Amino acid sequence: MAAPFFSTPFQPFVYQSPEDAVTSFQILGGEAQIVQIMLKPEDKVSAKPGCMCYMSGSIQRENVYAPENEAGMWQWLFGKNVTKTYFLNSGSTDGFVGIAAPSLGRVLPIDLAKFGGEILCQPDAFLCSIGDVKVSNTFDQRARNVVAGVEGFLRQKLSGQGLAFIVGGGSVVQKNLEVGETLSVDISSVIALSSTLNVQIKYNGPMRRAVFGGDNLVTAMVTGPGIVFIQSLPFPRLSQRIARTVTSPNNPKLFMQIVIFCFLAYFVLVSSLLFTDV
8 A cells, every 4th residue: 555644755666546456656856856657558647737747658648627626616716727637548558657746845645545535735735646536626614714815715625545646845744643732833834634633723913914924924723633744845935935036126137127117217208298299
């Protein structure tokens, strides 16, 4: 059976489904990993669109709409994908497909059968799956408070008895919580957690600061029993730091852009005054 909890096997690994179907896979790389899945004839895997890195010649790719997605319209309105990609080995020999993480992070194999058939993830955590895995986006009814931004409402749920691969940014830590044990985690650092955990949202400052942004202002109070996976570099945090660097006043390119913009605006204004009849 595949490892039920956090595992990063760099050597070939074998997953045996509840139906005794055997699939081998390998997780390659360090900071930005790739999962390479071996497919026997007529075997297939599903993946998030746009994550395929390479595949053998016998693999056929098909992008289809996911009708089981309960929040498909909401996903589409907020710029999310409402489709999934199937990779089918239509040849007579074994093939393979390499699926890459969309950002710097670790690929985690999660055997859903060991989690009671269900696990909750951050939006866009799902990468690909083998066997019986259903991906849906639902509201997390256990969070009793509101988090600013749609990503705080739209939760990703993986259900079934198959093997799912999820992506965690940076380094990944797994915490096993006993009954009644509580852990406080920055809300953006939670990759996934088991459905047996009780989660409450806590604000560490005034509501206006939580709404308009800030560091570590919103934390999740997680109470066991269950397992929670924590990432050290959430993608929203990484993108915010990059945006701050690009728009920083110390950036000489920004000053040059401002100077050019002011010059062009002055030129247009003067030209309109000179060539306009009063």
